Amino acid sequence: MKDRNLPQLQPHPSSQPWPLQTHRAVEHVPEEIRMGLLLKILVPFVGLVLAFCFYSKEDFKPEMMKGKRVIVTGASTGIGEQMAYHLARMGAHVLITARTEAKLQKVVTWCLELGAASAHYMYGSMEDMALAEDVVKEAKRLWGGLDMLILNHIGYTYFNYFDGDVEHLRKLLEINFLSYVAMTVSALPVLKESGGSILVVSSTAGKVGIPFVAPYSATKFALDGFFSSLRQELIIENINVSITLCILGHIATETAEKTVSHVMQKPGAPKEECALEIIKSGALRKRELYYPYAAVRIPLLIRDWAPEFLDSFTRNRLNVENVKRS
Ligand SMILES: NC(=O)C1=CN([C@@H]2O[C@H](COP(=O)(O)OP(=O)(O)OC[C@H]3O[C@@H](n4cnc5c(N)ncnc54)[C@H](OP(=O)(O)O)[C@@H]3O)[C@@H](O)[C@H]2O)C=CC1
Numbered sequence: 001m002k003d004r005n006l007p008q009l010q011p012h013p014s015s016q017p018w019p020l021q022t023h024r025a026v027e028h029v030p031e032e033i034r035m036g037l038l039l040k041i042l043v044p045f046v047g048l049v050l051a052f053c054f055y056s057k058e059d060f061k062p063e064m065m066k067g068k069r070v071i072v073t074g075a076s077t078g079i080g081e082q083m084a085y086h087l088a089r090m091g092a093h094v095l096i097t098a099r100t101e102a103k104l105q106k107v108v109t110w111c112l113e114l115g116a117a118s119a120h121y122m123y124g125s126m127e128d129m130a131l132a133e134d135v136v137k138e139a140k141r142l143w144g145g146l147d148m149l150i151l152n153h154i155g156y157t158y159f160n161y162f163d164g165d166v167e168h169l170r171k172l173l174e175i176n177f178l179s180y181v182a183m184t185v186s187a188l189p190v191l192k193e194s195g196g197s198i199l200v201v202s203s204t205a206g207k208v209g210i211p212f213v214a215p216y217s218a219t220k221f222a223l224d225g226f227f228s229s230l231r232q233e234l235i236i237e238n239i240n241v242s243i244t245l246c247i248l249g250h251i252a253t254e255t256a257e258k259t260v261s262h263v264m265q266k267p268g269a270p271k272e273e274c275a276l277e278i279i280k281s282g283a284l285r286k287r288e289l290y291y292p293y294a295a296v297r298i299p300l301l302i303r304d305w306a307p308e309f310l311d312s313f314t315r316n317r318l319n320v321e322n323v324k325r326s
């Protein structure tokens with residue numbers, strides 16, 4: 001019971017939890033000094049991180065994928081299509097999915113030309129969770145197992161102010177997130193047998209706040225939460241299945257350029273190189289891939305130290321005046 005007559009002592013800042021204590025101490029430092037200090041600390045730190053990552057590279061060899069049994073979703077176009085071609089050149093077995101059968105047929109034909117050990121497709125929308133499970137069943141039927149599951153497809157994404165359409169968000173969560181979970185549930189038993197890998201294709205927009213992609217961003221953040229937690233559980237249970245979360249910046253795919261060329265100040269990174277980096281990161285069982293490295297990794301380093309600065313930097317990198325409410 002507090003004594004009403006004694007002045008109520010404020011707890012000493014040092015007794016506060018660290019962030020609050022630091023926040024109060026930092027409040028009194030002028031902004032320009034704070035930013036100067038931040039850069040003096042951050043630049044060497046980023047340099048050390050980049051040096052470590054550069055020198056700690058393990059060597060990928062294309063023969064690592066020879067004969068491997070790989071599912072690639074969303075492979076009728078874009079990054080998924082390029083991943084199928086890289087895997088074909090490496091002599092892998094590929095099973096690709098999307099909605100458009102005609103496009104899938106062309107990709108399969110070209111995969112066989114490029115040297116795929118085998119190439120098959122299944123078409124349909126990933127709104128249908130049964131399809132998500134049937135694709136894995138087909139891999140078991142064709143190959144007797146599975147080595148790599150590349151979850152890449154996304155549903156239609158607008159690039160504009162959030163319009164309040166909750167049904168659109170629900171549908172996007174089904175296509176971009178729940179179908180990834182359904183395929184993973186179906187694939188885990190065979191991936192455990194092979195000691196295989198799950199590659200989850202995500203985005204900068206799945207790690208930091210980027211305007212005009214709120215529904216899409218929600219689905220990508222969900223992927224990070226779910227698969228980062230699942231990765232912990234696999235480690236705890238000593239299950240030899242790797243999960244690689246691939247965080248991509250702006251990539252020059254047909255859809256992305258159609259959607260955002262009017263707001264981006266430079267073209268996206270090459271989809272062919274992006275696709276190869278995703279495959280490499282999965283084959284090397286990396287925890288996360290950042291591509292383009294600097295464009296993605298540096299904002300993530302800034303994110304926790306200066307979130308408002310990063311928000312402002314992100315907005316300034318877009319021609320936001322070109323985005324008109326629909
Ligand atoms: N391009 C970029 O700037 C960036 C891309 N990414 C990520 O990379 C991945 C690939 O992106 P990108 O190559 O640009 O995308 P694309 O739009 O080029 O390709 C999307 C693929 O998904 C398929 N697809 C679309 N709707 C459905 C559906 N309902 N069910 C099943 N498949 C569907 C499409 O084929 P079909 O229409 O025939 O079904 C197509 O094969 C995505 O996960 C995206 O979030 C991340 C950051 C940046």
Ligand SMILES: C[C@H](CCC(=O)NCC(=O)O)[C@H]1CC[C@H]2[C@@H]3C(=O)C[C@@H]4C[C@H](O)CC[C@]4(C)[C@H]3CC[C@]12C
Pocket residue numbers: 157158159202203204205210213216248249250255256257259260292295296317
């Ligand atoms: C605008 C974002 C990139 C922010 C930036 O300037 N980063 C530096 C760099 O990347 O060089 C884009 C990052 C992710 C993109 C979005 C995405 O994740 C994929 C969607 C794909 C879809 O086909 C089209 C548009 C996307 C929403 C795409 C739009 C641009 C990004 C938000």
